[in-house]
Amino acid sequence: MKALAAHRRHPLVALALLLMALGVIGGGYAIVTTQPSSADTVMVGDQTQIEEGRRLYLEGCSSCHGLNAEGTSAGPTLIGVGAAAVHFQVATGRMPLAAPGAQAPVKKPEYTAEETLAMAAYIASLAPGPAIPTEEQIDYTDADIAEGGILFRINCAQCHQAAGQGGALTQGKYAPSLMEATPREIYEAMLTGPQNMPIFSDGTLPTEDKQAIIAYIVDLQQAPSPGGMSLGRLGPVVEGLFLWTAVLAAFLAAAVWIGIRAR
Amino acid sequence: MSDLTTRESGSAEEPKGILARHEYEGPGALTPADMEHHGRRSDVDPKAARRVERQITAMFLLSMVMVVLFVVAYVSIDVSADVYIPVLGLVGAQNVALGVTFGAAILFIGAGAIQWAKKLMPDVEVVQERHRLSSTPDQDAAAADQYQRGKEESGFAAYRILRRTLIGALALFPIPLVVLVRDMWTNTDPATQGMSPAEILSETAWTDGLRIVTDGTYQPIRPEDLPVGGLVSALPENIMEIQKENHNLNERGKSAIILVRMDPGEIRAQQGDGWDYEGILAFSKICTHVGCPIALYEHRTHHLLCPCHQSTFDLADAGNVIFGPAARRMPQLPIRVDEEGFLVASSDFQEPVGPSFWERG
Numbered sequence: 001m002k003a004l005a006a007h008r009r010h011p012l013v014a015l016a017l018l019l020m021a022l023g024v025i026g027g028g029y030a031i032v033t034t035q036p037s038s039a040d041t042v043m044v045g046d047q048t049q050i051e052e053g054r055r056l057y058l059e060g061c062s063s064c065h066g067l068n069a070e071g072t073s074a075g076p077t078l079i080g081v082g083a084a085a086v087h088f089q090v091a092t093g094r095m096p097l098a099a100p101g102a103q104a105p106v107k108k109p110e111y112t113a114e115e116t117l118a119m120a121a122y123i124a125s126l127a128p129g130p131a132i133p134t135e136e137q138i139d140y141t142d143a144d145i146a147e148g149g150i151l152f153r154i155n156c157a158q159c160h161q162a163a164g165q166g167g168a169l170t171q172g173k174y175a176p177s178l179m180e181a182t183p184r185e186i187y188e189a190m191l192t193g194p195q196n197m198p199i200f201s202d203g204t205l206p207t208e209d210k211q212a213i214i215a216y217i218v219d220l221q222q223a224p225s226p227g228g229m230s231l232g233r234l235g236p237v238v239e240g241l242f243l244w245t246a247v248l249a250a251f252l253a254a255a256v257w258i259g260i261r262a263r
Numbered sequence: 264m265s266d267l268t269t270r271e272s273g274s275a276e277e278p279k280g281i282l283a284r285h286e287y288e289g290p291g292a293l294t295p296a297d298m299e300h301h302g303r304r305s306d307v308d309p310k311a312a313r314r315v316e317r318q319i320t321a322m323f324l325l326s327m328v329m330v331v332l333f334v335v336a337y338v339s340i341d342v343s344a345d346v347y348i349p350v351l352g353l354v355g356a357q358n359v360a361l362g363v364t365f366g367a368a369i370l371f372i373g374a375g376a377i378q379w380a381k382k383l384m385p386d387v388e389v390v391q392e393r394h395r396l397s398s399t400p401d402q403d404a405a406a407a408d409q410y411q412r413g414k415e416e417s418g419f420a421a422y423r424i425l426r427r428t429l430i431g432a433l434a435l436f437p438i439p440l441v442v443l444v445r446d447m448w449t450n451t452d453p454a455t456q457g458m459s460p461a462e463i464l465s466e467t468a469w470t471d472g473l474r475i476v477t478d479g480t481y482q483p484i485r486p487e488d489l490p491v492g493g494l495v496s497a498l499p500e501n502i503m504e505i506q507k508e509n510h511n512l513n514e515r516g517k518s519a520i521i522l523v524r525m526d527p528g529e530i531r532a533q534q535g536d537g538w539d540y541e542g543i544l545a546f547s548k549i550c551t552h553v554g555c556p557i558a559l560y561e562h563r564t565h566h567l568l569c570p571c572h573q574s575t576f577d578l579a580d581a582g583n584v585i586f587g588p589a590a591r592r593m594p595q596l597p598i599r600v601d602e603e604g605f606l607v608a609s610s611d612f613q614e615p616v617g618p619s620f621w622e623r624g
Contacts, residue, residue, distance in 0.1 A: 159559050204477050258377050
């Protein structure tokens with residue numbers, strides 16, 4: 001510590017301080033993300049597919065969800081959750097769970113698209129439930145983005161934040177960011193209510209409203225950020241925090257440099 | 264007021280201030296090592312001085328170059344062109360160029376000026392003498408004497424009745440202000456004429472048989488539209504007419520509700536017997552703490568979380584507060600189904616919605 005203190009007036013200290021501050025802030029915002037794969041086909045229901053799905057289910061899922069999908073203390077029953085729930089959970093890598101915790105995080109999918117569909121077919125064959133949305137259902141090309149924005153702010157923004165960046169819930173649970181979600185995953189999530197997300201059924205939020213919401217989310221995902229880091233699009237609070245940390249650190253470093261005695 | 268004395272630091276001469284440097288011994292006290300003066304290279308070596316001069320000139324010239332580059336960037340770079348920069352991501356090329364050149368232009372002026380001051384301007388230490396800050400004993404005595412004379416001459420101590428009535432008058436004087444502040448709000452709404460603010464806050468548009476519609480799309484809701492685990496943000500059917508009539512959003516703020524459906528077996532308690540409809544519960548959407556709209560509903564735990572201050576309500580247990588600063592449970596709206604099978608309210612809320620207010624206690 002003494003050796004370090006002796007060098008505190010070295011001309012390079014200011015530069016080091018500045019670089020350190022920038023490094024900390026920059027590193028904090030650099031987020032590495034992977035694009036989850038989505039199924040190209042939504043065909044579900046073939047008998048051999050169901051049998052293949054049952055085999056995969058017994059291998060990979062039954063230890064928590066039970067041999068007949070009846071549920072155990074480690075996992076809920078899957079009877080009646082439908083193909084949409086299975087596709088959402090498995091295609092986004094949330095299931096199979098790597099470790100028990102407050103919430104299943106998104107990760108690299110364990111199964112191929114065909115295997116996922118086979119498991120979805122098996123679960124769908126147990127009891128009727130929401131099917132995987134069709135291409136027509138998730139086609140948002142004619143949807144009204146402004147209407148979608150209104151519906152998003154009423155129904156989704158409370159947890160996922162007005163710009164879809166996600167947010168915290170109780171006891172370690174959280175609403176994930178929607179920036180990497182595909183239209184099919186968004187539709188499936190609204191339809192099935194994964195984990196603690198409530199269900200937004202077709203009865204109260206019809207298909208065209210869901211399409212409008214998807215169009216709004218896709219618009220958010222594609223929104224350019226002319227100034228660089230968007231800081232979660234959270235607005236002045238985050239920008240102010242950035243100024244207080246990074247820019248204030250830079251000012252302090254500059255002040256230190258100004259104050260150093262010249263040699 | 265003050266005189267400036269210049270000296271070479273480290274010499275035997277000490278400043279003549281009230282608290283001279285050598286008298287101070289607390290943390291951060293200056294040591295002789297700190298006072299020691301090192302001649303700068305630019306003071307001793309004319310070559311070094313010229314080098315510094317060139318360095319500073321270069322900074323000022325660079326600043327000029329940056330301004331030229333700014334103009335060039337402004338004219339030549341396409342506004343809509345993007346460029347990828349690590350960490351920042353995809354950003355507007357012109358935006359970045361303008362920011363960097365403009366910022367660098369002012370930075371080089373500042374850096375050059377500081378370098379000039381540090382390396383070439385005289386670095387002798389200057390001591391500014393300051394006079395004593397505390398008043399002299401004479402001044403203290405004069406002030407005390409003045410106070411005593413004022414007390415005697417005004418008769419504040421002698422006239423007991425005058426003193427007491429003056430204190431009484433000053434104590435009563437702020438009362439009209441309290442009344443004025445209380446009456447600052449004027450009720451111009453014909454529907455609630457003659458009602459006190461407390462009464463207006465205590466009732467909403469909900470009445471028996473009024474249909475519940477979805478917020479945003481204003482569609483009536485059938486119980487079968489809402490699956491177990493479902494959530495709907497809802498309003499009274501006539502909300503738009505009320506808003507047009509009142510020219511404000513007050514009623515939307517008071518009557519906003521959420522509908523949730525859970526397995527009837529999971530409902531441990533309600534605020535009234537049979538206020539649900541087959542597991543569908545209606546609760547106010549307005550937090551009882553400071554009135555944030557809340558719909559962060561976790562359908563497995565039945566927790567309703569307020570994003571503002573993390574108040575958490577258990578909707579399966581009569582909307583009671585289980586965490587956070589909210590002092591009151593979330594008011595429940597009793598609901599039923601009308602002849603056509605749509606969800607309706609069966610009365611108004613039985614307690615005021617939203618944050619607490621004076622009369623509510």
